[in-house]
Amino acid sequence: MRRLALPGDLVIVLLVAAVAVAIGLADVDAGPLRIVLGVPLALVLPGYALTEAAVSRRAVAGIERALLAVGLSLCLGATSVLLVNLLPYGVTRTSWLGVAGSVTVIASAVAARRRPPRAERPAKPRCFRPSRGRSMASIAGGALAAAVTVLAVVLAAHSANRDTGRGFTELAMVRASAGTSAHLSVTSQERGAERLTVTVTRAGVDLRAWALTLAPGEHWSRIVPIAESRARGPVEARVYRPGLATPYRTTVLWP
């Protein structure tokens, strides 16, 4: 009886897909592993399996196989969203795991069935192998190029995060509790720690005041009752910087 063997490349495809789907369904925090497995599951495996299922390996070589694997995975993502949208659950992680996993498994099964037995497969052509010295030099050069590329992107990212210009403080006041109180918040986006004074007044009557020191990125908030005041007119919240009479920030609510 002929032993049915799964070709090596399809074994790898199915293994990676299985692990990626398992991690996705288990909803575990797999950190970078989720990215490492998720990207192939979404952008490589379904297209690869589909290519192997649909066409003969002889017709597709090297770079073309990679091209079709990625391209068809993108095509599947762009089209299957239309079908997934019709499902009761809609477009969710489970749906995507199901689509990507199913296409990969089914297409791999078809591809395995289509493959001729090992004895009948054409011999792989012998590739030209450069000398060991040339290989090492190429690998080193390629690695250096990759490292410089990564450096460029990291440098740009670091600058984008850091060079955001002058700092600022946000003051916000919105109604709360059906208008009987106000939710007041101050968030610091400044470059360093800031000492601030926050006041709440109504028709010139002081309702509340606080002295704060906020570190960069720090958030402060309070609920301020406003209905209890007998004063009429808008409720104003202001932020002052030390030593300055003019308000740094101002918000106004008309109860």
Place this chain on the structure above:
Amino acid sequence: MTTEAVPAAPFGPPKTPDPQARGSGSALGLLVPISLAAAVGLLVVAIADVSARRGASGAHVAFWLGLLVIVVPVAARLVSSRPTRAERLGLVIVFTVALYLCKVVYDPTAFSFSDEFVHWRSTEDILASGHLWHFNPLLPIASGYPGLAGVTSEVMTLTGLSASAAGFIIVGLARLILMVTLFLLFERLSHSPRIAALGCLLYAANPNFLYWDAQFAYESLALPLALLVIHMTLKQNETDNRRGWFVLSCIGIAAVVSTHHLSADALTGAFVVWSVLAILLGRGSPPIAQSFMAVIAVSAWDTFVPLTGQYLGGVFSVAGQGTLDVVTGHGGTRRLFATGASVTPMWERYLGLVSVALLLLALPIGLRTSWRRYIRVPLGLIAMGLALAYPVLLPLRFVNAAQETANRTSEYVYVGLGLVVATAAVAFDSVRRQAPRRIAIAVLVILIFGGGVTVSWQYSQRLSPPAREAGAPDALDHEATTAATWTLGALGPGRRFATDLVDRLALATYGRQRPLWAPSDGASSWQILLPPRVDRQVRAAVSRGHVEFVLVQRRLSTGIPSGGDYFDKNEPLSAGRRDPLSPAVLAKFDGVRGVDRLFDSGDIQIYRVAALGSQKGAR
């Protein structure tokens, strides 16, 4: 000496390998050192962006230096006859990756260009609701083509990556697909890896290559997939897996149709013309089945998404009317290299003009050479037709209403132009070694590429904008994104806002709000924000547009946006604007009874103005 393997072609000229395709020595030749040079060039471009963000001088010099370090070695090597096919393809991949990353280093942490926010919004709507077909307030037509948003939501949910990270990966892969497929198509037509690789480099000279088609937008995915479909269709004709290739090409057609309207129309048109030519010439198998599938798919989609006809019809009718006005003398011509307040340096303008002149000079030579080579090849004739469209569409750049349309055809026209000019360049070089000729070709190719870059993007926006630059913002800054994020938490999503053109991008994405998008909204933001006082007009606009909130960007009073418009492309007085908005105009909501000032971050204030819509009389 290594002889390159030339793939068999199902039709076309005699299958003799290009005598200039012989390589020598290692199969990879100078690929590794040129890759290293490209990486260094990218690093210099990244330094240019960092310098620009910090407001340092010399950023544009560094930008051009970086681009030259990327392109010059590649061009010089591709012009040579020595590289093997593998090396040429490798070089195409190297410069594709390097040039794409030039866009990524603009800002690797977030989306930057306005169209990116459009598709980010579509993606977030899918993720939030689990379903498609939401109204997109930034560009309603985008939600009718969910292909890009769909595959992005897939990557995000399976990997946990952010929208920008997923988008960068998807568009990067799409770029690789585009250029590798172009190489294979050009090679198939010309039987020359040298022409193929040079054609790819010349394609990269199209004005939209560096930034526009590298952004997270639906055409950036659809066009590469459309070319891949053409490649798969060609494969169908040469193998015994006809059914398999047909199935794959149908999947591709469905993907293109569901991703981008114009790419779908272009693919359908290409299939139909290809079929007709193949039948008339009696060469090759006409892709009748694919033509049929594409026509059915596009027709069905346009029926399902009726906005497509209105959108494309509107674009073309405006362009046509504008052209007619110029031709009949009822309208003035557009000034080249002038967009709003942005001023392009003179040397860049000359380079742009030289690039166009070189292409126009090379075109007839290329067409003559290509005619002999591709006369009986349907796709070759289509390529020549596309190349011929270049001089026909060029005058539209002088028409204000049509220049955008002309610009957007570049990525299609250059598919033909790249092949035709590359054919001319290689024909110019003889089989014998002629270094001066090859140097000349390399220099001309580099000039053409440089000219494409000068035309590609407004000078003032070609590098990362300086942080907190004085003047009206042309791009989102940290304050705008944090204000928009605050609205989501404090006010909830989907609230109707009136604001300026730049901050609406942040509100729609970071804030998931509903900025006004006239005309369907009944009112335009300029009707609320431009008038000097809160008068009847403002109140009526608030009421008509059901506007709940206004976001005021105070920096609008410190300068004029480079595009000229503050709030809307239809706002009055934008043409010829000399002075920025008055601060008093932007402060008009302060002290108005019933208008809450909810948020203040210095340059940005957010007001609740819903009460204005129900109040009568002026302030």
